[in-house]
Amino acid sequence: MPRLEFRCRLIYESGFHVDAAFDSDAPVTALCGPSGSGKTSVLSMIAGLRRPDSGFIRLGDRVLFDSAAGVHLPPERRGVGYVFQNHLLFPHLDVRGNLLYGWRRRRGRPARADLDKVTRVLELGDLLGRMPAGLSGGERQRVALGRALLCAPALLLLDEPLASVDQDLKGRVLDYIERALADWSIPTLYVSHDPGEIARIAGRVIRLDGGHVSA
Amino acid sequence: MLATFLGLAEEDWSAVWLSTRVSLAAVVLSLPFGIALGWVLARGRFRGKTFIETLVNLPLVLPPVVTGLLLLYLLGKRGLVGGWLYQQFGIEIALTWKAAVIAVAVMGFPLLVRAVRLAFEESDPRLYQAARSFGAGPFDAFFTVSLPLARRGVVAGCVLAFARGLGEFGATLMFAGILPETRTLAIQVYTLHNQPGDDYETRMWRVVAASVVLAFAALGLSEYLAGRRRHASA
Numbered sequence: 001m002p003r004l005e006f007r008c009r010l011i012y013e014s015g016f017h018v019d020a021a022f023d024s025d026a027p028v029t030a031l032c033g034p035s036g037s038g039k040t041s042v043l044s045m046i047a048g049l050r051r052p053d054s055g056f057i058r059l060g061d062r063v064l065f066d067s068a069a070g071v072h073l074p075p076e077r078r079g080v081g082y083v084f085q086n087h088l089l090f091p092h093l094d095v096r097g098n099l100l101y102g103w104r105r106r107r108g109r110p111a112r113a114d115l116d117k118v119t120r121v122l123e124l125g126d127l128l129g130r131m132p133a134g135l136s137g138g139e140r141q142r143v144a145l146g147r148a149l150l151c152a153p154a155l156l157l158l159d160e161p162l163a164s165v166d167q168d169l170k171g172r173v174l175d176y177i178e179r180a181l182a183d184w185s186i187p188t189l190y191v192s193h194d195p196g197e198i199a200r201i202a203g204r205v206i207r208l209d210g211g212h213v214s215a
Numbered sequence: 216m217l218a219t220f221l222g223l224a225e226e227d228w229s230a231v232w233l234s235t236r237v238s239l240a241a242v243v244l245s246l247p248f249g250i251a252l253g254w255v256l257a258r259g260r261f262r263g264k265t266f267i268e269t270l271v272n273l274p275l276v277l278p279p280v281v282t283g284l285l286l287l288y289l290l291g292k293r294g295l296v297g298g299w300l301y302q303q304f305g306i307e308i309a310l311t312w313k314a315a316v317i318a319v320a321v322m323g324f325p326l327l328v329r330a331v332r333l334a335f336e337e338s339d340p341r342l343y344q345a346a347r348s349f350g351a352g353p354f355d356a357f358f359t360v361s362l363p364l365a366r367r368g369v370v371a372g373c374v375l376a377f378a379r380g381l382g383e384f385g386a387t388l389m390f391a392g393i394l395p396e397t398r399t400l401a402i403q404v405y406t407l408h409n410q411p412g413d414d415y416e417t418r419m420w421r422v423v424a425a426s427v428v429l430a431f432a433a434l435g436l437s438e439y440l441a442g443r444r445r446h447a448s449a
Contacts, residue, residue: 049344075347088345092363107352151349
């Protein structure tokens with residue numbers, strides 16, 4: 001498993017201060033903490049969507065960000081598959097179009113799965129021609145997961161993937177996630193504030209509080 | 216043909232047809248700039264933003280004749296840029312159909328930018344970010360995600376600018392003059408009005424009717440598109 005090293009500082013306009021440092025080479029690393037503790041910030045910085053004020057991010061032998069050396073890899077070159085908290089599926093594309101968006105832009109990264117396999121594992125077969133607006137929360141989440149898996153990511157970021165899923169469906173969607181992670185063994189950073197989920201899925205747990213790592 | 220159906224004299228029909236073509240060309244010309252500026256004003260945060268906003272909205276507030284005059288000073292044969300163009304390449308802009316297109320484009324531009332900007336402001340900026348994270352570079356993400364999502368607003372802006380362009384008078388008069396190739400709809404009304412005689416008066420009112428119908432249709436379409444956009448983004 002490639003090692004993820006994260007050591008960054010970021011001060012928001014609002015004054016919120018994120019100053020976190022952690023390393024992990026576990027297959028699934030959980031990032032947990034109360035809401036507002038900076039978990040999504042950390043994911044944004046790793047994905048390259050937010051530029052830290054200073055610091056260092058490395059995945060395996062690739063440096064994604066290094067303020068001292070002036071390195072800031074743009075998001076499209078990081079190979080990070082992001083499953084957003086609000087899915088952020090593209091409303092103007094159908095499910096197939098959403099799934100293939102990252103696939104078409106994987107820039108020669110080796111693909112461990114193709115559309116057929118992902119559709120099978122996540123049971124998306126019936127949904128392929130539908131538009132995101134017509135899907136349920138759980139279905140959207142599965143499509144978002146599929147989209148991230150299909151961009152041949154070197155690292156998977158899951159931001160509270162079960163937050164907008166109905167309570168009685170949570171177990172099922174977690175099954176899908178577990179299955180996908182087991183099938184593809186892509187290093188994963190899993191954000192959640194639910195201890196049950198974390199206990200089930202994570203190998204290493206990092207606790208964030210007020211923008212800082214506490215455990 | 217359509218002209219006789221509407222009861223328009225041939226010269227008058229040319230004016231209506233010319234206005235339609237000039238407005239169409241003006242919209243096509245201003246579209247890339249309108250989209251770029253709409254995007255920049257919706258998403259950007261930079262010093263001088265207010266200045267740019269004011270500049271873009273100027274044609275909306277200045278007397279059209281003044282805008283025409285400014286265009287003349289800028290692009291006329293002895294103008295700042297026009298002078299150089301004429302001396303170097305022999306390009307004449309003022310008092311040609313090109314001037315009519317530019318005048319109409321400038322006058323409609325604030326309306327286009329306003330609608331495009333609104334469309335981008337109403338769409339979720341995080342979707343562009345998501346596209347970037349899935350491997351799309353800035354231009355790729357813009358053309359495959361941001362722009363399609365703002366599509367209806369952009370079209371509504373185009374229709375509005377087109378409708379505004381159909382009736383353009385003041386700036387066109389100053390910059391393009393009253394020549395056969397620049398005799399747009401409003402200028403034709405003005406010309407007919409200045410000629411004594413019932414004949415001309417009847418013709419004038421027919422052209423006025425045609426312009427009202429065209430403006431109504433264009434504006435109605437723009438409102439319809441704007442309304443559908445509101446429903447679609449729910």
